[in-house]
Amino acid sequence: MVYEVFARKARGDRLQHIGSVSAPGDELAKVYAHATYDEEKWFDMWVAPRDRFLEVFNVDRGVFVGER
Amino acid sequence: MSPFNDDELKQKVREGFLLESPDEMTEGYRKAIVTQLTVQGDTELISAPAYWMAARDAPSNNTQVTVVAIIQDELAHANIAYRLLEDMGVSREKLVYEREPAQFKHPYGFDQPLENWAEMVVANGFFDRAGYTLLSDVFSNTSYGPLKRALVKVDLEENFHLRHGENWMRRLSKAGGEARAKVQRAIDWMFPMTVEWFGLPDDRKRHSDQLDYRLKGLTNDQLRQEWMSHTVALCKRNGFRAPAHRDDATGRYVLEYPFPCRYDAAAKRWLFDEGEITWDEVFDRWKARGPMNERYVESIRRSHASVSRLLGAA
Amino acid sequence: MATTLAGSAADLRADVREAVRDLVLVLADSKRLLGFRYGAWILGAPELETGIACASMAQDEWGHARLMYALLKDFDEDVDRLEHARPPREYRSMEVLDREPDDWAGVVGLNALADTALSVQLAALQRCGYLPLRQRVEKLLAEEQYHRAHGMAWARRYAAATPAAREAFASVARATLPPLLAWFGPQDGRGALLANAGICESAPDELRRGFLALVAPVLEATAVAWPVAEAVPLELDGFDEVRRRRAGAGEGPDAETITRVRGDRNRDFLLE
Amino acid sequence: MAGLWAALRDVMDPEFPITIVDLGLIYDVRRRGDVVEVDLTFTATACPCMDFIREDIRERLLREDGVGEVRILEVWSPPWTRARISAEGRAVLRKHGVAA
Numbered sequence: 205m206v207y208e209v210f211a212r213k214a215r216g217d218r219l220q221h222i223g224s225v226s227a228p229g230d231e232l233a234k235v236y237a238h239a240t241y242d243e244e245k246w247f248d249m250w251v252a253p254r255d256r257f258l259e260v261f262n263v264d265r266g267v268f269v270g271e272r
Numbered sequence: 273m274s275p276f277n278d279d280e281l282k283q284k285v286r287e288g289f290l291l292e293s294p295d296e297m298t299e300g301y302r303k304a305i306v307t308q309l310t311v312q313g314d315t316e317l318i319s320a321p322a323y324w325m326a327a328r329d330a331p332s333n334n335t336q337v338t339v340v341a342i343i344q345d346e347l348a349h350a351n352i353a354y355r356l357l358e359d360m361g362v363s364r365e366k367l368v369y370e371r372e373p374a375q376f377k378h379p380y381g382f383d384q385p386l387e388n389w390a391e392m393v394v395a396n397g398f399f400d401r402a403g404y405t406l407l408s409d410v411f412s413n414t415s416y417g418p419l420k421r422a423l424v425k426v427d428l429e430e431n432f433h434l435r436h437g438e439n440w441m442r443r444l445s446k447a448g449g450e451a452r453a454k455v456q457r458a459i460d461w462m463f464p465m466t467v468e469w470f471g472l473p474d475d476r477k478r479h480s481d482q483l484d485y486r487l488k489g490l491t492n493d494q495l496r497q498e499w500m501s502h503t504v505a506l507c508k509r510n511g512f513r514a515p516a517h518r519d520d521a522t523g524r525y526v527l528e529y530p531f532p533c534r535y536d537a538a539a540k541r542w543l544f545d546e547g548e549i550t551w552d553e554v555f556d557r558w559k560a561r562g563p564m565n566e567r568y569v570e571s572i573r574r575s576h577a578s579v580s581r582l583l584g585a586a
Numbered sequence: 587m588a589t590t591l592a593g594s595a596a597d598l599r600a601d602v603r604e605a606v607r608d609l610v611l612v613l614a615d616s617k618r619l620l621g622f623r624y625g626a627w628i629l630g631a632p633e634l635e636t637g638i639a640c641a642s643m644a645q646d647e648w649g650h651a652r653l654m655y656a657l658l659k660d661f662d663e664d665v666d667r668l669e670h671a672r673p674p675r676e677y678r679s680m681e682v683l684d685r686e687p688d689d690w691a692g693v694v695g696l697n698a699l700a701d702t703a704l705s706v707q708l709a710a711l712q713r714c715g716y717l718p719l720r721q722r723v724e725k726l727l728a729e730e731q732y733h734r735a736h737g738m739a740w741a742r743r744y745a746a747a748t749p750a751a752r753e754a755f756a757s758v759a760r761a762t763l764p765p766l767l768a769w770f771g772p773q774d775g776r777g778a779l780l781a782n783a784g785i786c787e788s789a790p791d792e793l794r795r796g797f798l799a800l801v802a803p804v805l806e807a808t809a810v811a812w813p814v815a816e817a818v819p820l821e822l823d824g825f826d827e828v829r830r831r832r833a834g835a836g837e838g839p840d841a842e843t844i845t846r847v848r849g850d851r852n853r854d855f856l857l858e
Numbered sequence: 859m860a861g862l863w864a865a866l867r868d869v870m871d872p873e874f875p876i877t878i879v880d881l882g883l884i885y886d887v888r889r890r891g892d893v894v895e896v897d898l899t900f901t902a903t904a905c906p907c908m909d910f911i912r913e914d915i916r917e918r919l920l921r922e923d924g925v926g927e928v929r930i931l932e933v934w935s936p937p938w939t940r941a942r943i944s945a946e947g948r949a950v951l952r953k954h955g956v957a958a
Contacts, residue, residue, distance in 0.1 A: 206355075206358070213948060213951050213952045214943075214948040214951075214952060217952060221421075222421075222425075223352060223355070223422060223425075224355050225351075225355070225635055226355070226358075226364070226633075226635060227635060228743065229739070231735065231738075231739040231742075232635070232636075232736070232739045232740075232743075234735070235639055235732055235735050235736045235739060236635035236636070236638070236639060238642075238732050239344075239348075239635070239638045239639040239641075239642040239732075240348045240351065240635065240638055241348075241425070242642075243345075243425075243429070243873070244425065244428075244874070244951075245874065245881075245901065245940055245943065245951070246940070247940055264275050264296070265275070265295075317634075320628070320629060321629050324625075324628065324629055327625075328622075328625065328626070328846050329845075329846055329849065329850075329851040329852055330849060330852060331849040331852040331853065331855040331856045332669065332670075332849050332856060333618065333648050333651060333652050333655075333669060334652065334908065334909065335849075335855075336621075336625075336648060336849075337645050337648045337649060337652070337904045337906055338906040338909075340625060340628070340641050340644050340645050340648075341641075341645055341904070341906035342906070343628060343641055344628075344638055344641035344642055344645070347628070347634060347637055347638045347641065348638050350634065351634050351635065351638065354634070368634065388851070388852060388854075388855070389852040389854075389855040390855070428873060428874065429873070431873075432872060432873045432906070432907070435872060435910070436906075439909075439910065443857060444855065444857075447855075447857055449854070450854045451854045451855050451857075454854065571629045571630065572629050572630075572637075574629070574630035575627075575630050575631065575632045575689065575690040576632045576633070578632075578689070578690075579632035579690050580632065582744075582747065582748060582750055582751045582754060583743055583744070583747040583748070583751050584747075645902075645904035645906070646902075646903065646904055648904055649902060649903030649904025649905070650903055650904075652903065652904075653903055653934065656932070720935075721933075721934055721935035722934045722935070724934075724935065724936075724937050725903060725934045725935075725937035725938075726903065728937060729902065729903060729904075
């Protein structure tokens with residue numbers, strides 16, 4: 205499964221998308237994101253499965269993305 | 273399906289347009305970026321076994337920490353490239369675990385054995401400098417947004433690797449004796465190898481898709497010059513010989529040996545005396561790959577198939 | 587617990603000083619070797635991501651070893667000699683680290699079990715009466731957090747897969763547990779000395795129980811042959827308390843590993 | 859002492875565009891005669907840049923008037939955490955992250 209990785213430089217910052225990892229489940233996704241992206245001294249880090257990301261719109265494709 | 277045709281896309285990227293998704297790529301663009309990312313991923317990936325060969329025998333606990341940190345970075349960078357490729361429908365599984373070793377697209381330099389600490393640090397000073405030169409250009413110029421963002425991390429870390437190499441070259445130069453002599457021997461084979469890495473000279477290169485699609489900004493010769501501007505100076509200030517110098521009249525770096533030329537991989541020696549060869553001969557050598565090609569690729573695959581079988585059949 | 591804190595080794599009672607020095611060397615050597623075991627699987631790991639995690643864990647272990655070796659200066663040890671000039675039999679690393687694991691299940695075993703045992707020992711030093719050690723433990727434990735997460739997640743993958751996978755991990759656990767449980771030492775020996783002197787918060791039996799409580803869930807999931815709790819055989823007859831090894835456990839790490847640990851092949855490049 | 863702290867602000871972390879002071883690595887600086895003592899920590903026990911950082915500190919402080927010797931003491935307590943990065947440091951790192 206692909207997980208998207210997000211992090212923040214400092215408290216109060218917007219969460220920033222910093223990359224992705226493949227992992228067989230949540231637990232290893234967290235470990236792998238940590239091992240792959242932790243060198244930049246982030247304040248916090250999050251992962252979420254990519255298949256839970258749903259596109260709402262994209263100006264080139266339309267103001268609302270329905271079924272894809 | 274790309275909302276653009278090829279000419280529109282080329283025009284748009286020339287004006288600074290960034291693609292954000294593989295859906296926006298034309299077939300030509302997709303092909304060009306897949307090639308670029310495959311070379312990038314393979315180079316980072318195969319640098320890991322090459323560096324590990326030297327790292328596992330590094331002189332001390334502290335030096336082992338540093339080179340394993342470098343290996344960790346390289347693997348993470350490889351993974352970043354392969355993950356971007358997966359988004360374009362290229363299977364990482366196939367790329368990493370199923371290709372013939374000779375099909376990997378990393379430079380010939382990483383098919384060589386790194387046999388002592390001098391070769392490790394010169395690899396950091398030269399090979400990682402080449403990687404940094406190439407990737408900084410991609411970072412500044414690429415029209416693919418996800419790659420541009422990923423390269424922030426990659427650039428920072430590659431910069432550390434080459435600084436590690438340069439720092440150690442300085443220390444070993446001061447140390448003198450056998451340590452210094454081994455650095456010079458490493459430079460003797462690794463300098464021409466990295467010069468060659470940048471590929472065909474501009475006057476022989478056919479037109480470049482990667483430039484048209486704005487996947488990079490500089491030509492092979494421009495990149496080669498940029499690399500030499502750092503490495504020739506690095507050698508000079510530490511009292512090492514490098515077979516190139518800066519021509520004061522033109523400001524360009526000039527090689528002091530026939531280019532391209534033949535290489536004796538077993539002896540780790542360039543056969544300058546045999547004169548210039550053709551680029552076809554170089555391509556043949558690259559295609560045949562270097563002495564460590566299979567071992568390096570196999571080392572990455574040691575347990576993948578057996579563990580997948582064991583766990584996968586659940 | 588000790589009523590006073592020792593700011594340096596010289597402030598420790600002679601017998602306690604010796605026991606602390608030996609303990610620090612046990613931790614240092616074990617972490618140095620564990621780092622090598624992780625290091626050897628950076629490339630051989632079944633997935634790129636988990637190889638990256640191995641690289642990260644190897645560095646942590648070596649970082650911890652470095653801190654522990656440096657501490658031995660306070661005991662008048664020659665740290666350069668410790669790092670570069672000892673024969674295998676002078677190493678105090680855990681028995682289970684003597685040889686390279688045969689397969690990935692073996693690495694997972696070291697990660698889930700041996701690494702956890704080391705952390706249990708370290709955690710018992712958080713209120714150590716020897717201040718320089720105590721001041722380092724918190725940082726080490728913080729860096730260890732994800733090691734166990736990684737080890738346990740992989741052990742659970744083996745547990746949740748095929749019977750053959752379960753058995754692969756179970757056989758590693760069966761081989762690894764007796765030496766690891768013995769590693770905490772006999773209840774009445776040096777472990778008691780360290781506990782009574784306010785160095786280690788718990789005596790060996792309590793450490794063993796704490797360790798088992800942490801690893802029991804994955805052992806049960808992979809159906810390791812024993813009832814886990816107290817029944818794993820404790821093999822302490824003839825236990826060498828200084829090296830923390832069972833009788834007949836062998837000389838120490840294999841020669842090739844020691845060559846690498848000492849950096850023999852690149853001696854020309856050892857500066858300072 | 860202010861001069862020594864200012865000098866340490868010239869020393870950059872080898873990997874990130876931030877000074878080692880803003881990163882929170884310096885716990886204390888003391889001067890006794892021509893000897894300067896620096897209490898230094900690292901972000902990780904296996905920080906691959908340790909040698910660079912130590913060398914850079916030594917080299918910079920030796921350029922200060924009357925400094926003849928620099929002693930660097932490694933400190934691990936309290937452990938470094940991300941909370942030790944100064945507000946200024948965070949701003950720089952943030953700017954850098956956004957420059958992507």
